[in-house]
Amino acid sequence: MISYKSFIIPAFVCITAAVACGRPEAATPKENGTLDSVIRNVTTAPVTAEEETDYTKLNGKIQANEDHQAKVYALASGKIKSVNVALGDKVQKGQTLAVLQSMEVAANSNDVALAEANVTITKKNMESTKDLYDGNLATERDYLSAKVEYNKALSELNKAKQVQSITGGSNSLYELHAPLTGYVIEKNITANSEVRQDNNNQLFTVADLSNVWVIANVYESDISKIHLGDEVTVTTLTDPNKPYTGKIDKIYNVLDPATRTMKVRISMPNPNNELMPEMFVTVKVNGKPTGNMLSIPSQAIVLDDSKNFVIVKDTGGLHIKEVQLIKRVDAKAYVTGLKQGDQVVTNSQVFIYQALSE
The missing domain is CATH 2.40.30.170 (Efflux pump adaptor protein, beta barrel domain)
Structure with missing residues (x-):
């Protein structure tokens, strides 16, 4: 049997007065008025049966x-000239993130210029040698040698351009670009700092x-x-x-x-x-x-002497009922000891419980 104490609202003042008889002073009208006001404004919630999922x-x-992010490294050493984005900024694919001044980029640009000039010279030399060869003024060996030098110059130019395309940049400037559209979620550089090519830390991380x-x-x-x-x-x-x-x-x-x-x-x-x-x-x-379990708001439970109680309101008034708490899930408590449809008090329940327990 579940133990409970019942209390009928119309009799509340009588019981309070009876208890007060054994005290030096009876409860004042103000105290009774406060309790009556709490009872009149009590709010309840129904006991519901829910399918509980573990x-x-x-x-x-x-x-x-x-799979939707990219880490940006510097492929050339240099000094940071400017940083164009901040942590958390949204960037578009191809947008410039930072600009470096790099001796390596300058050297690559110089290699490309020298290779282009060498191609021009060797090409003219090959063409002149061919004219001489056609006029029997140069040997075939001279012509083939000039042609080989021209092809070597073309190969060097192609190599220099490939290096430049890998590192990027022109003259002495090297730009870091966003590889995808997204947000800058990591930034490890500041203006005027030095960057080394062998640094294993990424300068930026951009994520979609x-x-x-x-x-x-x-x-x-x-x-x-x-x-x-x-x-x-x-x-x-x-x-x-x-x-x-x-x-x-x-x-x-x-x-x-x-x-x-x-x-x-x-x-x-x-x-x-x-x-x-x-x-x-x-x-x-x-x-x-x-399976189905009875559920009530967690706030309706009153803990007293390691036991759980609720205040139930029905046509007869307010009653204290002991319940067995199975578990709490967020704002809900799963219990036994009640019936589906019972109304449990969800405000001032501790105050009412103390009054009913006297």
């Missing part, structure tokens, strides 16, 4: 989709954030509950009331020995760029339904 709660964060990754950590005890293709609900600290839905599309079958966690990935569409890299998120992995 879930696993994970913590994670947003990362840029590695229309699709991002949610990387979540799975504790060792929960690994058996996680499967490829499981549907998930993702919420952020920025707006906990706005859920994003997705599916687990990759499981990293490696356990981090330090944290004892395994990582999973959810690819998440992000058309409005609301999900930003490094945001912390909560991921709920939905499981199989476990």
Whole structure:
């Protein structure tokens, strides 16, 4: 039997007066008026039967989709002349991110100019030698030698142009361009700083954030509950009331020995760029339904002496009923000890509970 104490609203003043008889002073009209006012303005919520779905709660964060991002390195050493973008800026493909002054680029430009001049000279020499050869004033060997020198000059020019096309730039200026349209999510240079070609750190990272990754950590005890293709609900600290839905599309079958966690990935569409890299998120992995359970607002529960109680309102008044709490899920509590349709008090319930318990 579930123990409960009942209380009928019309009799409330009588009971309060009776209890007060044993005290030095009776309750004042102001005190009774306050309690009556609370009872008149009490709000309730119905007990509902819901199909409860078991879930696993994970913590994670947003990362840029590695398939939709590009890291920008300098292919030549030099000094930063100007930085044209800031962290978080949106850039278009081909847009100049920064400009360097580089001796290497200047040397490449000089090599191209020298190679072009050498091609011009060797070409004229070959043509003159051919005329002499046609007039029997030069040997065939002289003509073939001039032709070889011309071809060598063409090869050197082609090589110099290829080097210039790889490093980019002209004269002494080297420009870093955005390889794709997106946002600058990493920036590691400032104006007037020096850049070395052998530096392993990227200068910029540009990412298309229309699709991002949610990387979540799975504790060792929960690994058996996680499967490829499981549907998930993702919420952020920025707006906990706005859920994003997705599916687990990759499981990293490696356990981090330090944290004892395994990582999973959810690819998440992000058309409005609301999900930003490094945001912390909560991921709920939905499981199989476990059947109907009685649900009430969590705030309706009053904890007293390690037991859980609610205030039930019916035609007879207000009653205290003990309930067994199965679990809490966000703003809901799943309980036993009530009937579907019962009305539980959801405001001032602690105050009313104390009054009914006297």
